[in-house]
Amino acid sequence: MYNVMSPKAEEFIDDEEICECLDYAAKNKNNAALIDKILEKAAKMKGISHKEAIVLLDCELEEKNREIFKLAKRIKQEFYGNRIVMFAPLYLSNYCINGCEYCPYHAKNKHITRKKLSQEDVRREVIALQDMGHKRLALEAGEDPVHNPLEYILECIQTIYGIKHKNGAIRRVNVNIAATEVDAYRKLKEAGIGTYILFQETYNKKQYEKLHPTGPKSDYTYHTQAMDRAMDGGIDDVGLGVLFGLNNYRYDFTGIIMHAEHLEAYKGVGPHTISVPRVRRADDIDPDVFDNGISDETFEKIVACIRIAVPYTGMIVSTRESEQTRKKVLELGISQISGGSRTSVGGYYEEEAEDDNSAQFDVSDRRTLEEVVRWLMELSYVPSFCTACYRAGRTGDRFMQLLKSKQIVNCCHPNALMTLKEYLEDYATPQTKAIGERLIAEELKTIPNEAVRKKAEEYIANIQNGQRDFRF
Secondary structure, eight states: OOOOSOOOHHHHSOHHHHHHHHHHHHHHTTOHHHHHHHHHHHTTSSOOOHHHHHHHHHOOOHHHHHHHHHHHHHHHHHHHTTEEEEEEEEEEEOOOOOOOTTOTTOTTOOSSOOOBOOHHHHHHHHHHHHHHTOOEEEEEEOOOTTTSOHHHHHHHHHHHHTOEETTEEOOEEEEEOOOOOHHHHHHHHHTTOOEEEOOOBOSOHHHHHHHOOSSGGGOHHHHHTHHHHHHHTTOOEEEEEBOBTSSOHHHHHHHHHHHHHHHHHHHSSOOSEEEOOBOOOBTTBOGGGSTTOOOHHHHHHHHHHHHHHSTTSEEEEOTTSOHHHHHHHHHHTOOEEEOSOOOSTTTTTSOOOTTOOOOSSOOSOOOOHHHHHHHHHHTTOEEEOOOHHHHTTOOHHHHHHHHHTTOTHHHHHHHHHHHHHHHHHHTOOHHHHHHHHHHHHHHHTTOSOHHHHHHHHHHHHHHHTTOOOOOO
């Protein structure tokens, strides 16, 4: 029985505890015996504590770091295999009343082009995304009770789910909007959302308040406790994230692991996903202003250590990162990536103009969805457009139980292959289709359950004959 009365944010994100952990890690970063002990525990693939995780992140011993990366790769393969879930962000509106100093949507930015999609605009954007082959979206909107009330978000969700174009359909809408109340989360749940995503930006309260001087988001406690309210409102899956570069990365790394531990302890299930964005350039935003930037090498180690600390949690990297960086972190722990993304409002239906300053951040990986899909397959990954778990009710603790027991492979792998087959039949060029057909044939052989394998082969043959939306 879990205690539903969660402690306040300042209690489960304990500044004193984090500072003590950072000091402990700094003193033990070359303690080979301690690091071996932590790695021995981590090898059981049941997770490690925030205090243990920061020791691994700080480790300076070259041989031990090789072991850390090797273990992260093994854990990623054990639970998520070579499947990579595909999604795209859809920006509904950049109207915002907050004063976030790292975001071009901040209220004081008077020269950014403010935009909001009408329902007809939403329809055009979604059809453009469907024509690429996307099945899963993440809705984004600034916080503005006048321009972007909850009713507007709910209407957009209804519009999106109602659009069927050729063989296209958005099967799952995840939502990344401002912290809100339990009743509002209930309405989002009733609207059929998948994961509710909210980035903490930084867990350091003083730095958080400095970076959020005005607007509703300035309330650290309210924002940090949003996931508790979301789960109280019936949302099974929540997604955490910090914006690396705003604060000392060691502090925020420790904070996000503590947040995951808190959800596990008080809600019975940890985060469905963890995102690891880094600050990027945008209109009115210069990332060099923030003096906490991290190198690619540090970023890769953060991904590896999060994967070790929370082995069951999905991990997301967006097109903020370059092709080269995304390639490196895919094997270390990332299980979801975006492709063909536009971060401006209305950027899919109409090509982004050079003078369009409505984007939330500059995109580093500008390849099309097909180019990303082909690239993944050439790296022996299986691009997955699957949303079956949401529709079959395998969410929250039910999903985690299947994942921890390693039974999820009997659902996820065949579903990934079937949705990839759908994509190849409906959207891919002949070159990409040929690569994908070979990959599917090889991957079918790896399904251990013979009955599942035969059924998957049957479904895939039916897809080729024009049928759609099979799932396990």
